[in-house]
Amino acid sequence: MRDTAVALTAAGIDNARFEARLLLAHAAGLSIEQLIAHGRDATPDGFAAALRSLTARRIAREPMAYILGEREFWGLPFKVSPAVLVPRPDSExxxxxxxxxxxxxxxxxxxxxxxxxxxxxxxxxxREYPQASGVGLDVSNEALAVARQNARALGVSGRARLVSGDWRQAGWSERLDGPFDLVVSNPPYIDSAAIEGLMPEVARFEPRLALDGGRDGLDAYRLIAAAGPELVAADGHLVVEVGEGQAVDVKGLFDMAGLTPLAPWKDLGGIERVVPAKQ
Structure with a gap:
């Protein structure tokens, strides 16, 4: 753990000792609790080689979630791969x-x-609405495969229809069998020129299609707003995540589309992170 933490620190990674513990546990096939309980036991065969490989991946700034293959969100375990964004606390x-x-x-x-x-x-x-049913749209078949795996693991696959579609193509919203009581989205909202300046874990590894919001970061919101009156049922809600400083512009787009924007919700950092609107 000490040597791994030193290597991670040298690579500029914060919380190096905590991440070293995660890598040790993963290399040994143990939970963190098991690692603590059995820390003085002999290491299993192949452990050292596995730890070196995992450490090299993290030093290259591959996201820890991709290395472990999982990330917690809202207290639930979600499988992840480089085909999907890593779930973040802000999205909660x-x-x-x-x-x-x-x-x-x-x-x-x-x-x-x-x-x-x-x-x-x-x-x-x-999971929160046990009588609800849902449709999930994504342009990436690889992302849909991850979502289907998570739906099965969480016991909701019978209520989730996951479909391929591209909101940049004409007529995309007509094939979704709307309207819906609730439309949610965490769309790409980083302006194109800013992506290369993001943390290496994001810029090098996370799917660009899920990050790139166009010249001003608002391309996806324009498309969602335009389809909103068709997709959202009477008295229904549209709830989207936004980037820092985008709430006012997104509220304006919803207003121009004929929706009624509601007060934004702030994340734990005090940033206006979610913009709701009502039909």
Whole structure:
């Protein structure tokens, strides 16, 4: 653990000792608790080679979630791969906003997730609303495969329809069997020129299609806003994650589309992270 932490620190990685412990546990095939309980046991065969390989990947700044193959979101385990964005705590603000706006957990809500990725938003909401059903749209078949795996693991595959589609193509929204009581999305919102300046874990490894929001970062919101009146049922909600400083512009797009923007929700860092709107 000491040597691994030193190597990670030299690579400029924060929380090096914590990450070293995660790599040790993964290399040994143990949980963190098992690693602590059996820390003085002899290492299993192949452990050293496995640890060196994992450490080299992290030193190259591959996201820890991709190395471990999993990331927790809303207290639930989600499989991840380089085909999907790594679920982030900021996105849990979407879940918080929805649960506040739609407090009836027993309703058979119809939910649409645009850019479903790993499924962290849609599948978490299906767990919170046990009578709900949902559709998840993504342009990446590899991402849809990850989402299907997570839907099965979380026991909601029977209520989740995961479909391939591209909101940049004409008529994309007409094939989704709307309208929906709730539409959620964490769309690409980084302006194209800024991506290379992001942390290496993001710029080098996460799927660019899920990051690149165009020249001003708002391309996806324009398409979502334009389709909103068709996709959102009467008295339904549209709830999207936004980047720092984008809330005002996204509210304006929703307003121009004929939707009624609601007060933004702030994440734990105090940033306006979620913009809801009502039909």
């Amino acid at each position: 603000t979407v879940i918080e906003a929805v649960l506040s706006l739609m407090p009836d957990r027993g309703r058979a809500w119809r939910i649409l997730d645009l850019g479903v990725g790993s499924g962290c938003l849609l599948l978490t909401l299906l």
